[in-house]
Amino acid sequence: MTNEFIKIKGSIRQRGFNLKKAAALSLICLMFFLSACKGGVSEFEETREITVISREDGSGTRGAFTELFGVYTNMEGHGKVDATTEEAIITNNTAVMLYCVSTNPYAIGYISLGSMSDVVKSANVDGVAASLENVKNGTYKASxxxxxxxxxxxxxxxxxxxxxxxxxxxxxxxxxxxxxxxxxxxxxxxxxxxxxxxxxxxxxxxxxxxxxxxxxxxxxxxxxxxxxxxxxxxxxxxxxxxxxxxxxxxxxxxxxxxxxxxxxxxxxxxGIVIIVNSINPNDDFTSEQIKGIFLGETAYWDSLEK
Amino acid sequence: MKSKSIKEKVMHIVFLAAAMVCIMAVVLICVFLLANGVPAMGKIGVFNFLLGKTWRPGQDIYGILPMILGSIYVTAGAIIIGVPIGIMTAVFMARYCPKKIYAPLKGAIDLLAGIPSVVYGFFGLVIIVPFVRDTFGGSGNSILTACVLLGFMILPTIIGVCESSLRAVPEEYYQNALALGATHERSIFKVVLPTAKSGVLTGVVLGIGRAIGETMAVIMIAGNQARMPKGLLKGVRTLTANIVMEMGYAADLHREALIATGVVLFVFILLINLCLAAIKKGVEQ
Structure with missing residues (x-):
């Protein structure tokens, strides 16, 4: 008898507890998702840090990139040593590279010309656009x-x-x-x-x-x-x-x-294409600027030497 | 009669063989890891390897302290986020949940356990990384992001084990507490939960195991910088990520160093299992 009473009492309390709490919880969840789905920043802030994205050590694309842009130091006994900044985000996959750059307004990365996609913007190097034409006629150097x-x-x-x-x-x-x-x-x-x-x-x-x-x-x-x-x-x-x-x-x-x-x-x-986010106004770099960014010497977008 | 006993013998051997396959797998993995990893540690020097702060395979410098710390930080963060949510969910499921909600909730948690980790990784990349970047700054690929995602990933493990251990607490404990005048909440948190302590701890330790061994999801969102962890909003590389990132290109000593990294990870898992055994022993006593 008492047992049953406790159960009934418990279930009444449970219902009251749940309606209020459930409403509050769903509201919190909704707010979280709304703020998460707010999506990319529409304004590009020049004062933000550059997010450098690179491929893993030993990748052919990374090897060619560091060689072409001079992102290495000469070290005694080892010759040329890859000097990509330690702060660079490392990915072992072209798809993740593309995704990171397409969603992060402050990111810069590189991919093969054949994998280029519309979700990111390709940057000019020394004023030359990265295209099949320019690689063919030799004006685009990074190939x-x-x-x-x-x-x-x-x-x-x-x-x-x-x-x-x-x-x-x-x-x-x-x-x-x-x-x-x-x-x-x-x-x-x-x-x-x-x-x-x-x-x-x-x-x-x-x-x-x-x-x-x-x-x-x-x-x-x-x-x-x-x-x-x-x-x-x-x-x-x-x-x-x-x-x-x-x-x-x-x-x-x-x-x-x-x-x-x-x-x-x-x-x-x-060709190796330098890619930036589509809202990034900086899409024309000199080889020196790219070298500086990937060596970690240029850390902020507004400290790029113009 | 005789044929029956022969049948039983044969099946007995079949079961034994099945058990042996399992044990053989463990033994082979141990032998492979130790045979390939330990010599490399010797070549690099155990202290240089475990306490070295620099990882530069190009120059034959192999120090995995950044990765060890990375794994520990990320796992600790996942525990801080996942354990309170997990335990509270388990309490809700076992003691508060109305029958109507229970079935869909249980189904959702089981589903959470079944989602492949690469899907978690993609979810992290699409939702959590931009969220962290816009809210806290930095690039978004950070320790914090990895902690949040791993916190989600260990929830089903913790909830499952905790809930069943809460249900295993005899109903009388709860009722007696009520009879003594305690409220519903008080009986649960002061009587039922402490009684289920060892089960809850088991859940937490299993969660640690899951978090430290997670690879695919972490690679996609943690940034993978091979340097000492620098802060909550900076990237980090874990032991598992280190192995997967570089295995494809590694040769010679580099490859052996990666296997040695696997040995370190193996030791971590071994320690976690020892903890589990200790907890179980504590229960029996």
Whole structure:
């Protein structure tokens, strides 16, 4: 009897407690979400800190970027050492890089020209816009080659695939994928009609290699091409070990790799684009300014040397 | 009769084999970690490795103190945010919640546990990072952001364990407290909750384990700067993030140093499990 009474009393109290509290809670939640969804700041404040976003140590894109803009110091015994500021946010992924820059008004980062997207703004370097045209005619300085890596003992199907990549047909594919063709004037004639080719390596080169593989299927359907995505270092080392027939690399070979018998050939040129948020009024940098930002010497947007 | 006993024997062996697979996995992981990681620690020097403040693989400098501190700070922050919310939710679920709300609430919490961490990471990137940036300043990819997100992520673990331990407290305790004149709230917080203490602690420790091992979500929002943590609104790199970020490109000593980082993480998890065992022992006594 008393037990039941307590239960009834408890349930009455519970109901009263809950209606008020639930209303208050939902109000708080609503306010939180409203303030969170308020979204990006519409005004760009020049006094804010620059958010530098970089790729991880060892990435081909980062290697090419630091080399091209001189973001390194010379250190005894080590040669050129990457000197990207320690404050830089590090991401190991182009998509996160794009997202961070597209949502953070004060961010600056870099990506490959082929991955450029409308959600961010590409900045001019020394007054030159980052475009396919300008990389091609050599006015846009920040470009790097994409390599395929092979060894002396190359299989016949792999040779055939490479001769396609370097032919006019293959180079057209490269251009339509948003990169700059490396050479012109070669014809492709199939030399073998069956076999298998394994291509592996850099995640930057993989998209264009996939397109090349598709186009190659139309020319020589008998040869099966398999593209494996990893990274430049893995691509080169698995080619040397014979796991892959052709390696893909977005950086030049190291002395060690050359000694082990790796041979590199340029298949395309890729531009490196400096990206900023679309509301950022600063979209024309000198190479010196970019170097200063990524070395950490320029910390605020209003301290950029004009 | 005989065939039955043979069947039982066979099944007995099958069960034993299943148990062995589990144990073998643990043993193999331990052997792999120690065999690959410990020599690297020796090469770098244990003190240089554990207490070194600089991580520059390009120059063969491997100090993981920034990452150790990063992991500890982020986990501590997650506990500060997640534990009070978790325990209070558990109390609500076990003692206050009307039946009508209970089922959807329970379902929501279970769903929270099932969301893949990369989705949490994306949520953090889209909602929490801009929120922290606009409200507190800085870039938004910071210790604070990671703490808030991890605080959310450990909620289901804490709530689940705490709620079941609160329910395990005999009903008489609560009723006797009421009979002595205590209010509903007082009986819960002074009698029921202290009785369920060990279960609550278990929940918290499991939450710590989840927070320290989280990788994908943290990588996306924490900034990943490999330097000593500088403040709540500055970025940080955790042990797990350090391994994942650089594994793809690492070679030679760099790769071994990353595995050694894994050993340190493993020791952390081991300590957490020892804590759990100690708590359980305390209950039995």
């Amino acid at each position: 790097r080659p994409f390599y395929i890596v092979t060894t002396q003992s190359l299989s016949a199907p792999a040779k055939d695939f490479i001769s396609f990549i370097l032919s006019d047909g293959g180079q057209e594919v490269v251009e339509s994928a948003g990169y700059v063709p490396a050479l012109a004037g070669r014809e492709y004639t199939p030399s073998v009609d069956s076999g298998k080719v394994v291509v592996g390596g850099s995640s930057s080169v993989t998209p264009v290699m996939e397109k090349l593989k598709e186009a190659y299927g139309a020319y020589n359907p008998g040869i099966d091409v398999e593209v494996q995505q990893s990274d430049s270092t893995t691509g080169v080392s698995s080619t040397l070990q014979g796991i892959c027939d052709i390696g893909m690399s977005s950086r030049a070979l190291t002395e060690n790799e050359k000694h082990s018998g790796a041979l590199a050939e340029t298949i395309a040129l890729d």
